[in-house]
Amino acid sequence: MTKFSPILAARALWQMQIKKRPFVLSHAINSKCNMKCSFCEYWKESGPQMELEEIFKMLDEAREFGILVYNAWTVEPLLREDLPLILKHAKSIGMMTSLITNGLLLEKRIDELEDLDYLSVSVDGISSYKDIRGVDLEKILPGIIKAKEQVKNPLLMNCVISGKNLDDIEELIHMAKEMDMKISFEPMYEFGGIGKNVWDEMGIRNAEKYKSTVDRIIEMKKEGYPIINSLTYxxxxxxxKPNYTCHGNEIVMGVAADGSIENCRVHRKPIGNISEGIANAWERTRKERKKMADECQKCLFFGYVENSLMYDFKLEVLQHYEWM
Known part of the structure; x- marks a missing residue:
């Protein structure tokens, strides 16, 4: 985890504010998963994915375009056998590397990931984990412990707050502290493609309990617990209530498994393809991306919100948000 770095901030500022280019390449690295979470639509869309040489070419173009961060995520990156080669290539051309995983294969594969800078593991509960994810929490803990020994930066535990895990949140924060990890929170986003019955079961329905839970997160943040989110967020x-100007599609270039360039990871509208070249696609879609951002009702996905607030130089966020 990286706290505010003047050098990194200057490079990000130059890339985004002066050159008007993205700072992060967020790549949906494959279309397969080893979990079948009811609230996720990605594993239901298994389809074509980019070949290794295509990914190398994309990374080279991204770096030439000034992008400094490569984030591999969804559906489950560790299912991709050539993942170490991809991370190695990104690292060799001067990019920071990050990975988001469900953790099931961490114990088996972490030794291969020597070129990984940042690791985020999705952990949505303790007693509620199996109910949410369909497997026992104990199945991922050995991999997390092993990964802590391999990855030089602190690991991030990412938790999506839902109606299922409100009773687990405080204990989860304590667990993150005891394991010397960071933790982030965001609310469940009820996107299309998932049945109403799933949202009825998992969605936030008890507003009073939900608000008191988030109040406790805020209190524990102020008490010094390792919560990376800003107080503003x-x-x-x-x-x-999203209260910010979204710069998500200016900061992050999202690429799907098949090479499609998507406006953002929430609405997922394809606006191009990496086959046309990253620089060409970025310039061609500039007006379209701005229009979509202006018309968007905004989400609370923490990666977009926090970084948009930083983009607008919100002081409290610059002071208290730790970028992953």
Whole structure:
């Protein structure tokens, strides 16, 4: 985890504010998963994915375009056998590397990931984990412990707050501290493609309990617990009211498994393809991306919110958000 770095901030500022280019390449590295979570639509869409040489070419173009961060995620990156080669290539051309995983294969594969800078593991509960994810929490803990010994930066535990895990949140924060990890929170986003019965079961329905839970997250953040979210963002989460100007599609270039360039990871509208070249696609879609951002009702996905607030130089966020 990286706290505020003047050098990194200057490079990000130059890339985004002056050159008007993205700082992060977020790549949905494959289309397969080893979990079948009811609230996720990605594993239901298994399809074509980019070949290794295509990914190398994309990374080279991204770096030439000034992008400094490569984030591999969804559906489950560790199922991709050539993942170490991809991370190695990104690292060799001067990019920071990050990975988001469900953790099931961490114990088996972490030794291969020597070129990984940042690791985020999705952990949505303790007693509620099996109910949410369909497997026992004990299945991922050995991999997390082993990964802590391999990855030089602190690991991030990412938790999506739902109606299922409100009773687990405080204990989860304590667990993160005891394991010397960081933790982040965001509310469950009820996107299309998932049945109403799933949202009825998992969605946030007890507003009073939800707000008191987020209040406790805010308190524990102030008490020094390892919560990476800013207080500004957590207040939005409590109120469930996005109050920011979204710069998500200016900061992050999202690429799907098949090479499609998507406007953002929430709405997922394809606006191009990496086959046309990253620089060409970025310039061609500039007006379209701005229009989509202006018309968007906004989400509370913490990666977009926190980084958009930093983009707008919100002081509290610069002071208290730790970028992953």
């Amino acid at each position: 957590l207040q939005m989460v409590k109120d469930l």
